[in-house]
Amino acid sequence: MAYDTIEVTHEGPVALLALNRPDKLNAIDATMITEINAALDDIEGNDAIHAIVVHGNGRAFCAGFDLQAGIAANRSGEAAWRAAIDTDLDMIMRFWHCPKPTVAAVHGYALAGGFEIALACDMTVCDSASLFGEPELRFGSSIVALLLPWYVNPKRAKKMLLTGQDRMGAGEALQLGIVNEVVADEQYLQRAIALAREAALMDPDSVTMTKQAINRTYEIMGLGEALRMGADTSIRIETLETELRKRFNQILRSEGMKAALAWREARLGRDD
16 A cells, blocks of 8 residues: 555564655654554555554654644634644554554654654654653643553653653663664664564564453553543644733744744743
8 A cells, every 4th residue: 555654664574664844853643543543554454464663764863743644634623623733643543452562763852742652552663862752731732642641650751741841862762661672873773673573473462452451450450540631631732722822822823833932931030
């Protein structure tokens, strides 16, 4: 199948799903969501494929959801935002719920929705220059998949989420268990494929049932309910109407993200 925003290739029993908007740092738009879902449907139904590697073409893994595309969609009202956020969350969690092992191969930026895809995968490999983060609140936006608190302690999760941090290095990500391995530059993809091949050697039914049992453990602990609560919070944030938010969005639409962020930072310590 031909795609516009992703590429799918096979290396034996491993499917490689490449995010392919390199000029946008592989930012996720509506077309990419549709194509990822279609590709995963195809891969999940292919008995010759036993594992999946997701990676990004160009300079980054994924910079998150495309905010400019979201602005162009001109969403308004709770119903429109609920449909959009549910679609975004469902796509991210496809990698978590996929019956076949999923491995993220990260280089460059893995931010916001891209970071959440890496978290949702069963295993993650990155190179030493990778940077992880959740900068959504800096942009007046919201966090679609609140997976980070399930990986790290509350202090670390709050530091990243409440300050919009987007510079967590590979070493700290490894220490916190956000990634499994840090490898030398240019080796991240081959190492991810090697891990996927190791999983693909196992009995596929046993792998699927074991993955489902692990995931069920987290469901029992409340993961699904927590993610739905997070999505509800995201909807409330996106539909919030304040003077600050209105002005930020006006500048964002007319002058772009850089100007909007500069305006927000210039306001610090001021009442106007």
